[in-house]
Amino acid sequence: MTDPALPVRVRFAPSPTGFLHVGGARTALFNWLWARHTGGVFVLRIEDTDIERSTDEMIAGILAGLEWLGLDWDEGPFYQSRHRERHQAAVDELVEKSRAYACFCTVAELEAERETAKARKEPYVYRGRCREIEPAEAARRVAAGEPRTIRFRVPEGETAWDDAVHGPTSFANAGIGDFIVLRSDGTPVYNLAVTVDDLDAGITHVIRGDDHISNTPKQILLYQALEVPVPVFAHVPLILGADKSKLSKRHGAVAVTAYQDEGYLPAAFSNFLALLGWSPGDDREVMSRDELVEAFTLDRITGKSAVFDVQKLEWLNGQHLSRLSGEELARAAAPWFERAGIATASELAGRGEWFARMLTLVAERSRTLPDLVRQGRPFFPGPVEYAPDAVEKMWKDPAEALRALEVAAEFVERQPALDDLERMEAGLRALAEARGVSAGKVMQSIRVAITGQRVSPGIFETMAAMGKELVAERIAAARKWLRGRV
């Protein structure tokens, strides 16, 4: 076992044959949290040994995903494909120590063995036919150009470890069978490469998905044969789709960048991911990055796989959104307003304070960044479009709406400036009463007139944020529009 006093070194080792999906992102997050919690080191390694299926775009996508989530790594990215010589050397070492041997069995022979086992309804494991070939003879046959693989000599007994998540876990070695560590084409096999890379990187804790549990005994056997300390293993349960099957494309957005595109905050998304399979042990749910780092421990990871629940993600994002300061909101939302063609970056920067204030108004009733855009749009100059549902609900009777807006127009005209919320409200209520119109009706009508929507922040705050000129202009436009429908 690794000396527990050693500084923690963890790694995230994605293979770039696909994008960074939510499961991988959570694995990365847990590693990162553990490193930051312990003051340890987070290493990034790209497992690109499957050259055929690995692409630079995928690598770039994975890095972008990690960066979006704020999971910064301290070392790397290292590339597994560049460690070929080390892998080879480790295989040589195993052969020298007689912990591995050359196997000359052909594919056909192995196939036959497998068929026999199947016919007898026995589980298939390699029988170790080449186990006892003398090293000298093996060397001669290799020199003669005979194809061979290198197999690991699995000892008798069982391989066990104390999983940081699952507790004591063990596999009978008899069920493992002498596995290949080097293919006949000279390429190292996954378990060998991972083990060697992890030991070279001084990894103390291997935190990865449950789907690697069955690789673990082989890797432990390799550590032992190489006579190096075995790291702590923590197998995190998988994330499932709503139908409880492994999360995949048909469950919708699985690449983390998709959530970025949908307007989720990285802090909220990682908060959500952290709560999938882990909990702080108390009733806290909405947690900042720092709180997560502070509270995170491996022993609080559940052993049970979790279903990805978008509704909870949305709620959490809304919670994070309403906790942001105006300035932070502005920073997060600005690109979205630009992309929507509502304002340019310089226009927003020019009215930065106003923009931030407007966003805080709107943030409380928003769950994602696009919600902010939808609700923020009417605050910018230009005509508004009246949403059909708003018209239906608030302006069902055009004559009545018109009357309400006449009062509204008079009200706005009388206001020196739209800034004192309390005075505005008192003034509007008084005027409405004097004119014999319900104050609520006036406010609702103003809402549709100036935002085009049924829903907005408080009407006085909204008017204050828009300014007298824009409000007056829109009320006039609405009256004109309504006059055409009486």
Added chain:
RNA sequence: GGCCCCAUCGUCUAGAGGCCUAGGACGUAGCCCUCUCAAGGCUAAAACGCGGGUUCGAAUCCCGCUGGGGCCA
């Protein structure tokens, strides 16, 4: 099929033998607040898969079954 992992409200979870009349959160329903919608507050419905043990006592420990998942084939 073999091996391994897992099993508390629909979902995420708390629970490490008596504190459990099983707690919190999302979602759902209702109420309050109210110029709308949110937010917030209050309330409700909603779970220990089944069967055996162990124990004075089990959601918690053990065994079996069932179910789900993973890896390999």
